[in-house]
Amino acid sequence: MSSNVITVSIQRTEARPWVDELHQWLTTVDHKRLGILYILSSLLFLAVGGVEALIIRIQLMHSHNNFVSPEVFNRMFTMHGTTMIFFVAMPILFGFANYLVPLMIGACDMAFPRLNAFSFWLSFLGGLLLYFSFLGGSGLYGAGSAPDVGWWSYAPLGARAFSPGHSSDYWTLALLVSGFGSIGTAINIIATILCLRCPGMKINRMPLLVWMNLVMAGMVLLAITPLSAAQIMLLIDRYLGGHFFDTQAGGSAVLWMHFFWIFGHPEVYVLIIPCFAFMSEIIPVLSRKPIFGYPVMVAATVCIGFVSMSVWAHHMFTIGMNSYANSFFTLTTMAVGVPTGIKIFNWIGTMWGGRIQFKTPMLFSIGFLFQFLIAGLTGIMMACSPFDWQLSLSYFVVAHFHYVIVGGILFALFAAFYYWYPKMTGRMLSERLGKWHFWLFLIGFHLTFDVMHIPGILGMPRRIYTYEPGRGWDTLNLIITIGAFIQAIAILVFVANLIVSYFKGVRAGSDPWDAWTLEWSTSSPPPAYNFATVPTVASRRPLWDEKHLEDPDSQYE
Amino acid sequence: MSATTARFPNAAESWNLPSRGKVAMAGLIIAESAIFTIFVVAYLFYLGKSVTGPTPTEVLETPIFYTICLLSSSLTIHLAAKCLARGITFAFLGLWLLTIALGGLFLYGTAQEWHRLIFEHGLTISTNLFGTTYYSLVGLHAFHVTAGLVMLVIVAVFGLIGRVGVRQSGDIEVLSMYWHFVDAVWVVVFTVVYVLGR
Numbered sequence: 001m002s003s004n005v006i007t008v009s010i011q012r013t014e015a016r017p018w019v020d021e022l023h024q025w026l027t028t029v030d031h032k033r034l035g036i037l038y039i040l041s042s043l044l045f046l047a048v049g050g051v052e053a054l055i056i057r058i059q060l061m062h063s064h065n066n067f068v069s070p071e072v073f074n075r076m077f078t079m080h081g082t083t084m085i086f087f088v089a090m091p092i093l094f095g096f097a098n099y100l101v102p103l104m105i106g107a108c109d110m111a112f113p114r115l116n117a118f119s120f121w122l123s124f125l126g127g128l129l130l131y132f133s134f135l136g137g138s139g140l141y142g143a144g145s146a147p148d149v150g151w152w153s154y155a156p157l158g159a160r161a162f163s164p165g166h167s168s169d170y171w172t173l174a175l176l177v178s179g180f181g182s183i184g185t186a187i188n189i190i191a192t193i194l195c196l197r198c199p200g201m202k203i204n205r206m207p208l209l210v211w212m213n214l215v216m217a218g219m220v221l222l223a224i225t226p227l228s229a230a231q232i233m234l235l236i237d238r239y240l241g242g243h244f245f246d247t248q249a250g251g252s253a254v255l256w257m258h259f260f261w262i263f264g265h266p267e268v269y270v271l272i273i274p275c276f277a278f279m280s281e282i283i284p285v286l287s288r289k290p291i292f293g294y295p296v297m298v299a300a301t302v303c304i305g306f307v308s309m310s311v312w313a314h315h316m317f318t319i320g321m322n323s324y325a326n327s328f329f330t331l332t333t334m335a336v337g338v339p340t341g342i343k344i345f346n347w348i349g350t351m352w353g354g355r356i357q358f359k360t361p362m363l364f365s366i367g368f369l370f371q372f373l374i375a376g377l378t379g380i381m382m383a384c385s386p387f388d389w390q391l392s393l394s395y396f397v398v399a400h401f402h403y404v405i406v407g408g409i410l411f412a413l414f415a416a417f418y419y420w421y422p423k424m425t426g427r428m429l430s431e432r433l434g435k436w437h438f439w440l441f442l443i444g445f446h447l448t449f450d451v452m453h454i455p456g457i458l459g460m461p462r463r464i465y466t467y468e469p470g471r472g473w474d475t476l477n478l479i480i481t482i483g484a485f486i487q488a489i490a491i492l493v494f495v496a497n498l499i500v501s502y503f504k505g506v507r508a509g510s511d512p513w514d515a516w517t518l519e520w521s522t523s524s525p526p527p528a529y530n531f532a533t534v535p536t537v538a539s540r541r542p543l544w545d546e547k548h549l550e551d552p553d554s555q556y557e
Numbered sequence: 558m559s560a561t562t563a564r565f566p567n568a569a570e571s572w573n574l575p576s577r578g579k580v581a582m583a584g585l586i587i588a589e590s591a592i593f594t595i596f597v598v599a600y601l602f603y604l605g606k607s608v609t610g611p612t613p614t615e616v617l618e619t620p621i622f623y624t625i626c627l628l629s630s631s632l633t634i635h636l637a638a639k640c641l642a643r644g645i646t647f648a649f650l651g652l653w654l655l656t657i658a659l660g661g662l663f664l665y666g667t668a669q670e671w672h673r674l675i676f677e678h679g680l681t682i683s684t685n686l687f688g689t690t691y692y693s694l695v696g697l698h699a700f701h702v703t704a705g706l707v708m709l710v711i712v713a714v715f716g717l718i719g720r721v722g723v724r725q726s727g728d729i730e731v732l733s734m735y736w737h738f739v740d741a742v743w744v745v746v747f748t749v750v751y752v753l754g755r
Contacts (some may be wrong), residue, residue, distance in 0.1 A: 111577040186582035195577040221588040229595035236693055241683030242598060246691075250606045250686050259595060 029113035030528055031098050034120050036424060038095025041124045042088045043495075048131070049083035053078045054488060057481040063469040073465035074148035074526065079130070081151030082171065085267065087127035090407060093274040094123075094185050096416055097213045101189060103519035103526060104207045106198025106535040111191035116154045119184035127180030133170035143184065147171035149465065152260055153234075155245035155253035160238050162214050169238065171230045179228045186220035189213055198518075200537040204298075205557075207366055207517045207540070208291060211298050212277035213323055215305045216270055223266035230259035252317060261312035268404065269308040272372075273301060275412030276343060283347050286362040289352030290541065290553075293346045300339035300346075305432055317388040321552045326385040333383035337376060344373055360434030364415035367442055371407030375400065378453070393463075397458025402449050406487075414441070414494070421498070422512045426524040429504030433497040441490035447483025516541035578731040586738045589701070591741055596697055597749055600690040604754055608687035616678045619751045623666030624743065627702075630659035631740040634709075634733045642726040650716050656736070657713060660706050691750065698746050701739050708716045708732055 016024075025033060055076050059067045068076065102110055110116045122148075137145035147167045149157040158168050193214045197206070206214075234256075236242035243249035245256045284291045291297065313321060313329040315487045321329075347369060357364065378400040382388050391397065414437070421429045467473055511520040521543055522531055537547055539553035605612075637652035671692075674680045682692040712732065715721050721729070 112581065183585075183588050187588070188580050190584050191577045191581040194580050197574060197576045199572040217584075220586075221584055222591050225588045225591035225593045229592045232697075233599065233693065234598075236682065236689065242689040242693070243683070243686050244689055250608045251689075252602070255599065255602060310718070354746075 002505075015507040021463075027117075029109075029117045031102050031110045031113065031116060032424070032526060032528075032530075035095045035097075035099030036115050037099060037124075038091045038120055041120075041127070042092035042095060045083050045087040045127055045295035046491075049080050049088055050488060050491065052080040052083065054484060056080060059465060059486040060467075060477050061481045062474050062478060063467050063471075065466055070465040071148065074150075074463075075146040077463055078147045078150055078171075082130060082147070083127070083186045084173075084405070085151065085271075086175060087123070087130070088177075088404065090182060091120075091123050091127075091411060093216075093271060094119075094182070095398055096278070096413075096420070097216070097274060098185070100420065100519060101192055101210055101213055102196065103423075103522070103530060104210050104517050105193065105196060105201050105529060106537065107192060108530045111186050111195055112188050114132075115184050116188050119181040119188065119487050122181030122184070123178040126176075127337075129177060132173035133167045137167035137170060138165045152264070154260075155256040156247060157252075158234055158238075158256075158532055161422075165357050169235075172234050172238075176197050176228055176231045177226050179231070181226045183228075183373060184221055186224075191223075193217075197536050198531075198537065204295075205537060205540050208280035208294065208297055209274075209277040209517075212273050212280065212301050215301045216273045216277075218343060219266050219270050219273070219305050219308070221392040226259055230256065230263070233259075248512060254316075257316050257319065264315060265312040266308050268401075271409050272404065273304065275368070275409050276301065278412045278416040278419070279347055279368060281515075281517065282365050283350050284414050285513050286357045286359060286365070287351045288335055288357070289350055289354040290516075291346070292349035292352075293342075294540065296342060297346055300342045300364045303339040304336060307332060307339070311336055314383055314385075314388070317385045318392045330383055330385050334380060337380055337383075340376060340414070342374075344369060345515045354509050357419070360429070360431055360438055361415045361419040361468065363435070363438045364411050364418065367438070368411040368415065371403060371411060371543055375408055378403065390412035391456060393461055394456040395460045395462055398462050399449050399452035399456055402452070406445060406449065414438075417494075417498075420511070420519075421501070422508030423519055423524045423526070425502055425505070426508055427501050428508050429497050429501045429505060433493055433500070437490050437493045437497060440493060441487055444483045444486030444488075444490055447486060448480050449483075451479045451483065455480075511543070514547075516544045518542055519528035521546070562731075563584070564640070568590045575728060576731075579734065580661060582734045583732045586734070589738065590742075593697065593745070596694045597745060600749055600754070602696050603686045603690050607687045609685045611678050611680050611684075613687055613691070613750070613754050616674055616680060617751060617755060618670070618671060620666050620675055622748055623663045623707045624747055626666070627663040627743050630656045631737050633659065634658055634736050638726065638729050641721070641723065645718075646722060649721070650713070653709065653716060657709050658705060660702055660709065660736075664699060664702055664706070667695065667702075674706045694746060695750065698739070698742055701742065705736050705739050709736070 025037065028034060028037075047266070055068060056073065057078075059065055059073055061067075098110065098116065102108065104175075133146045137147075145165055146165045147153070147163075147170065149163055149168060149171075153163075153168065153171060156162055158172075191209055232241060233242070233244040237244050237246060243251045245251050245253055254487055280291055280297060311333045313325060315331045317329070318324060347365075378396075382391070382397065382400060418429050418434055421427070455476045458472055458476075460471075460473050461469065474555070508524050510523050512524075513520070518535055519526070521535065533543065537545075539557055541553045545552035545554055633652045633656045637649050637656060640646075640648040640652060679690050680691075682688050709732070712721060712729065
């Protein structure tokens, strides 16, 4: 019945002039449109951050290269890191959460639609504010000067004396503004999940994606806010003559590090937990088995949420903490590997004995499992403080966290794109281009980030703009750069797939994967009101129940 | 999909979910608590680390009267919300205006203290670490009191033109949650700055 309504609305939109259409998108409070806006704005920033990464890689291609000046190189790695974390990874995951959470719990929108729109525009305009520093960073001259003190902005580099002009101010304000947006979104996600579930959707029947986004949102409340507080302190230092991080007046540079990493490490889990969420939906459906160990998955997620709040100082082993602090943070960091390991075990348990369909989302999911495991293992290595003293601030660390962020988060995101694109647009992404995308990206990824561990072990420090010949780093860096370009080509294939499939893709229908959660019970794309009648659920897999009346899950609960 | 409804006996018959306003306010309070925690940690960490004077012991005076004002405003707003829920609009308005007066009095107290510190003792935010941490912690709290007062005044205006009744009592409770939080933070700030910090 709802599909008829859709056809009508599509015809109406096509008749409208584009100005009206644009106006509709800019003023929308619909969670699905805002989700898509989040995703599109993140893809825009992904392209920008990717170009910055390529500039970094071209500069490091061989020794004594002067593709860019040292000053520009500093700006590039600062902007690359800040962009990718705050304006790509966070908003794109918020976008998926926005789109999927209300659909999965049978709600018609988020709890606070206007707050939702406000949060999106805060985070998007925060990104524009950051990039405005290229124009206005030095004042009114338009002479470009972006932030160049690293994405940590360690004290005293962020102080007025060492970071004159306004580039650091744009950095601070951009993070503060987008941070408020993140807090708004997190509150919205929590309120939506707790207050808008459809009848029967008890807390232990929620899809795992919903559960994990609930934990993620809770972590955002506790992890983003310390950064906001630290940014306020930095602004007080820079504008009101405060002394928070001014060592000459007795202030402490180490306190900034603590405040930054109290945000910084939970942030990694804020980013990876929604990716766990994607895995927990995609792997069961494409293995044709229900998730293995649902309650354990929930418990492990909550456990990660708690433990990851107390691991931050493993980023600071080299600053000279006492041995108690070193031991504590080594132990907690290793402990967080346990629930994570349980999750990997459960996903493999789900695949075990299933009829696995090797469609593109599944390929990316399997890639995620392998790479995230390796990233976790190098993480355990770095957690040993003596090992960290040796390799901290080297390319080994860069390789490690890119393994998490690219090999883990980005692969999971690609899986999510291929899996939910049909729901968002009504068309399937091309499997042929998808396979090209997967294999090119996989080869490029391993060429870059497997090899990158080695110059790190050989002593190549991060954030250097060039290096001496004859240290055995040249060939390795060339391979890394080639890998980066292969990844860039794969991303172009992906973008081409997104665009071509939007116009020419196979029509998806409401349930292309024969899945089990509520978002597949409404048309693709869903109507503005999501569900014609409020759904009622009696088990964790409502669509399975509907398709298998003779043997519904609800019998076994 | 609607057909699913009747088929399964296990489907819930009664379905109660928490109010979204209260959940959202609880979320905001958690987030704000984290911000205040960072500022409190900074204050405690920098206690006694200023390289020049004045020190807290020399210049701070315990604002007992204004603290009593703020804490009792928690009681008045609670009673106001109760009255509204029972439909006694007149008592609600009276207690609400009293809450605003008590909150305003507290802010006046902060302003007076700052005036004294700046003009008598020459302590500003850039004087030393104590000044930086003190003004930012107390200022952050005063900012939250101000934000709360703005919201209270908006409600009072609507109340005076007769637009606040029993139907708004849920929203009023959400707002009073925020006010209780601001008061609870003051208990922490008071303990840290005026008791432990001296």
